[in-house]
Amino acid sequence: MKRIGLLTSGGDAPGMNAAIRAVVRTALFYGMEVYGIRRGYAGLIEDDVIPMDAYSVSGIVPRGGTILRTARCLELLEREGQEKAVATLRKYGIEGLVVIGGDGSFRGAKVLSERFGISTIGIPGTIDNDLEYTDYTLGFDTAVNTCIEAIGKLQDTMESHERISVVEVMGRNCGDIALYAGIATGADAIVVPEVPYDLSAIAARIERSRSLGKHVNTVVVAEGAMNGDAFAALLKSLVKYDIRATEIGHIQRGGTPTMADRVLGARLGNRAVCLLNEGACDRVVGIRKNEIFDMDIIEAVSLKKQFNKELYETLQMISM
Ligand code: F6P
Numbered sequence: 001m002k003r004i005g006l007l008t009s010g011g012d013a014p015g016m017n018a019a020i021r022a023v024v025r026t027a028l029f030y031g032m033e034v035y036g037i038r039r040g041y042a043g044l045i046e047d048d049v050i051p052m053d054a055y056s057v058s059g060i061v062p063r064g065g066t067i068l069r070t071a072r073c074l075e076l077l078e079r080e081g082q083e084k085a086v087a088t089l090r091k092y093g094i095e096g097l098v099v100i101g102g103d104g105s106f107r108g109a110k111v112l113s114e115r116f117g118i119s120t121i122g123i124p125g126t127i128d129n130d131l132e133y134t135d136y137t138l139g140f141d142t143a144v145n146t147c148i149e150a151i152g153k154l155q156d157t158m159e160s161h162e163r164i165s166v167v168e169v170m171g172r173n174c175g176d177i178a179l180y181a182g183i184a185t186g187a188d189a190i191v192v193p194e195v196p197y198d199l200s201a202i203a204a205r206i207e208r209s210r211s212l213g214k215h216v217n218t219v220v221v222a223e224g225a226m227n228g229d230a231f232a233a234l235l236k237s238l239v240k241y242d243i244r245a246t247e248i249g250h251i252q253r254g255g256t257p258t259m260a261d262r263v264l265g266a267r268l269g270n271r272a273v274c275l276l277n278e279g280a281c282d283r284v285v286g287i288r289k290n291e292i293f294d295m296d297i298i299e300a301v302s303l304k305k306q307f308n309k310e311l312y313e314t315l316q317m318i319s320m
Contacts, residue, residue: 001119001276003033005094006052008066009040009073009101009108012253013125013139015261016066016100021057022269023098023123028054030277035092040101041073041108044085049092061262064142064254066100076108086116095119096276098269100138102126103301106284110297119281121272122297127253130174132303133295134286138268140176141260143252147181150248151218155185159216161242164206166235168221168228168247177252178222179311188217188319191231193224194307203238209320210241217241267292 006023008016020036027034036056038048050056060067075081089097089112096119099109109120124131127143147169158165171177175192182190188209189202206217221231232245257265264287271285271292283294284301 004096005035006098007037008068008070009105012066014064014142014257015138015265017060018262018265019269022266024057026270026273040071041076042071047088062256098272100125122284123268129176132305133300142258144180146252151185162215164217164243166219166232166245173224175222178220182220187220189219191221191225
């Protein structure tokens with residue numbers, strides 16, 4: 001394979017730049033040419049393509065976001081959009097495409113390979129950690145760490161005022177950000193889409209903790225379960241303490257990536273290009289038990305995400 005393309009698609013995630021750098025540098029190692037496609041599939045449809053060399057990815061690892069920029073592109077769902085995308089690939093002689101994104105982005109990649117014979121490799125890039133086939137997605141670790149920092153700051157002020165902090169975090173339909181951030185900040189409870197919540201049990205736990213001398217409580221709510229304000233309003237009817245709801249919002253999607261996301265980006269990006277070099281297509285790369293592996297793209301997106309019940313039970317057991 002002589003020429004490959006690279007794009008980031010869907011919501012951005014810290015660590016995408018580390019993956020971009022690894023893709024470009026690995027391709028150059030194998031003597032391939034690399035084209036960066038800006039703004040995801042939208043840029044592919046609109047021919048927003050730039051050649052990438054070793055220098056174009058210098059110094060990008062510490063940067064959050066994606067230097068290629070990204071978009072959510074509905075046009076790729078239509079035949080006309082797909083044909084335009086493929087025309088751009090043919091124009092530049094791009095034979096293989098690396099797609100960094102979530103499951104929607106992977107489905108787009110599959111269409112391009114199935115209908116038009118483009119070799120595609122997917123790299124899981126989303127803060128949501130909502131892909132079952134891989135233990136972690138790129139950006140999840142950084143997003144959780146950003147939430148941890150924000151929740152810590154909230155806990156300082158909430159404790160001074162003896163308040164309850166209800167914190168809404170992202171994750172779409174997946175409760176992983178809430179679960180990991182909740183465990184890591186000693187939250188009293190988490191509310192996630194995967195487990196029905198028991199409002200009176202949460203209120204009782206808060207009361208018990210106060211009777212034991214605690215002055216602050218934290219409840220982390222995943223956006224896929226409920227809006228933080230709405231949960232705070234419900235809780236207010238059962239407890240006498242002052243409550244403040246805070247939505248962390250898009251702050252959790254930015255920032256310099258953690259070591260885990262930088263290294264994961266490098267490993268996934270490297271493997272993606274090694275696969276293209278070996279002639280593989282329709283694959284996704286992921287990490288399981290700290291080993292990088294690859295599997296069929298459709299098989300990967302058809303797996304239903306399983307919630308980590310064990311970790312959830314741990315939280316239930318160790319919060320007061
Ligand atoms: O998929 C990443 C994510 O940040 C989700 O957690 C969130 O629901 C969504 O994207 C927000 O999307 P947007 O940036 O388009 O508002």
